[in-house]
Amino acid sequence: AQSVTQPDIHITVSEGASLELRCNYSYGATPYLFWYVQSPGQGLQLLLKYFSGDTLVQGIKGFEAEFKRSQSSFNLRKPSVHWSDAAEYFCAVVTNAGKSTFGDGTTLTVKP
Amino acid sequence: DSGVTQTPKHLITATGQRVTLRCSPRSGDLSVYWYQQSLDQGLQFLIQYYNGEERAKGNILERFSAQQFPDLHSELNLSSLELGDSALYFCASSAGYGEAGEQFFGPGTRLTVL
Numbered sequence: 594a595q596s597v598t599q600p601d602i603h604i605t606v607s608e609g610a611s612l613e614l615r616c617n618y619s620y621g622a623t624p625y626l627f628w629y630v631q632s633p634g635q636g637l638q639l640l641l642k643y644f645s646g647d648t649l650v651q652g653i654k655g656f657e658a659e660f661k662r663s664q665s666s667f668n669l670r671k672p673s674v675h676w677s678d679a680a681e682y683f684c685a686v687v688t689n690a691g692k693s694t695f696g697d698g699t700t701l702t703v704k705p
Numbered sequence: 706d707s708g709v710t711q712t713p714k715h716l717i718t719a720t721g722q723r724v725t726l727r728c729s730p731r732s733g734d735l736s737v738y739w740y741q742q743s744l745d746q747g748l749q750f751l752i753q754y755y756n757g758e759e760r761a762k763g764n765i766l767e768r769f770s771a772q773q774f775p776d777l778h779s780e781l782n783l784s785s786l787e788l789g790d791s792a793l794y795f796c797a798s799s800a801g802y803g804e805a806g807e808q809f810f811g812p813g814t815r816l817t818v819l
Contacts, residue, residue: 629810635812636709636795636797636810636811636813637748637795637810638707639808639809642807683748691753691761691802692750692761693738693740693750693761693763693808694750695747695748695750697747698747
């Protein structure tokens with residue numbers, strides 16, 4: 594069965610600093626990988642996704658992620674964090690059978 | 706606004722009761738997904754329907770059932786409710802059948818079981 598691990602439960606960065614959120618997955622085949630963001634009291638919004646092609650994918654709000662098959666990772670990055678980026682971030686893998694598995698999420702706090 | 710609507714927004718009920726959560730997907734989307742989000746379990750995929758048919762099943766309890774109607778709206782039925790069923794229940798929709806499609810999430814229904 595597939596699994597997703599987000600090793601960091603909580604990350605705090607200063608506004609303007611760079612950000613990297615880690616995601617490791619376990620799945621036997623080529624995964625469909627997603628990053629979602631959830632603001633308090635809101636549903637999830639897709640930031641970016643990867644399923645083939647260029648391993649560096651660009652998303653909305655200035656986010657990008659890199660798929661590294663050898664490390665089974667799909668880390669999310671942003672060069673300069675804004676206060677509005679404070680939220681919870683979820684990495685997800687979807688299998689060929691359509692089953693979605695989400696990580697436990699990483700809560701991002703942005704210091705002024 | 707994702708275009709996915711869920712009703713009710715909040716629901717408070719007692720143990721042993723049965724409730725129905727409703728979801729209307731974005732216009733034109735054929736797939737509907739249900740998720741449960743709780744503090745101890747995180748975000749759990751429950752079930753997916755595509756154009757009225759069950760397509761994928763996740764960690765859905767036998768006490769829970771869902772269906773998608775001809776107009777593509779979906780209902781999640783939760784019965785014999787337990788305290789541990791208290792959670793935020795999300796519905797999401799996507800245009801197609803496939804795994805690579807973006808899912809658009811609704812605002813959720815917060816269920817409290819007392």
